[in-house]
Amino acid sequence: MPKRLGKVSFLVGCLLMLVSSVGVASEGIELVENGSFEIVNDKGEAVGFQFWLANGDVEIVVTDEASRTGKNSVRISGTDKPRGSVTFRGDVTGGETYRFQVWYRYDIDGPWETPSGFPWMGHHVLMRLMVYNKDGKIPFSDAWIVDPNEGWYDVRVNMHVLPAPWEFGDPNEWALFSTTIKMPEDAIRVEVNLFNWFGEGKVYFDDLSVVKL
Numbered sequence: 753m754p755k756r757l758g759k760v761s762f763l764v765g766c767l768l769m770l771v772s773s774v775g776v777a778s779e780g781i782e783l784v785e786n787g788s789f790e791i792v793n794d795k796g797e798a799v800g801f802q803f804w805l806a807n808g809d810v811e812i813v814v815t816d817e818a819s820r821t822g823k824n825s826v827r828i829s830g831t832d833k834p835r836g837s838v839t840f841r842g843d844v845t846g847g848e849t850y851r852f853q854v855w856y857r858y859d860i861d862g863p864w865e866t867p868s869g870f871p872w873m874g875h876h877v878l879m880r881l882m883v884y885n886k887d888g889k890i891p892f893s894d895a896w897i898v899d900p901n902e903g904w905y906d907v908r909v910n911m912h913v914l915p916a917p918w919e920f921g922d923p924n925e926w927a928l929f930s931t932t933i934k935m936p937e938d939a940i941r942v943e944v945n946l947f948n949w950f951g952e953g954k955v956y957f958d959d960l961s962v963v964k965l
């Protein structure tokens with residue numbers, strides 16, 4: 753009997769893992785196929801993503817050091833004012849609404865230096881969105897934000913989304929932040945950059961989701 757119970761528990765565990773790893777979108781169409789960073793090519797890179805080393809001595813890797821679902825997450829770490837991002841690009845339909853969300857955790861030792869131009873940010877965790885039409889980048893408009901209470905925003909040509917204070921997780925615990933955007937009529941593509949924005953330490957991301965609602 754204990755063996756049978758063990759099997760049942762194992763099966764239930766597998767089902768739970770399956771449900772969580774595919775990213776339950778209660779409605780809409782998921783654009784990100786490898787949002788849990790589980791599919792890695794023979795160079796150790798996350799399939800479907802690009803890594804950008806922007807500033808400082810920065811490293812971006814897929815790692816099994818921490819994960820929210822599955823085995824892997826992506827880690828951005830470094831020293832000397834490190835700034836780097838993980839990029840996802842997807843096709844969008846103009847006039848449609850998309851929900852962007854990602855889980856993050858951070859392991860950054862203080863004292864923190866105030867990141868340039870973002871004196872109010874927390875944890876050096878940032879999602880940058882860029883929207884394109886057939887001619888190039890469309891300057892962002894805060895009128896596209898569907899629910900302005902989801903995060904903190906800095907709207908320029910690009911939009912910077914940060915976890916709002918009420919969304920901050922504790923160090924080394926996974927926390928979620930999100931934003932919802934109604935695309936302009938001529939939009940054809942979106943680029944999502946998940947950043948460690950000048951954080952001397954580690955930021956992890958897992959379970960990126962971009963859902964067409």
Ligand SMILES: [Ca+2]
Pocket residue numbers: 787788789790819820821822823824825958959
């Ligand atoms: Ca994962």
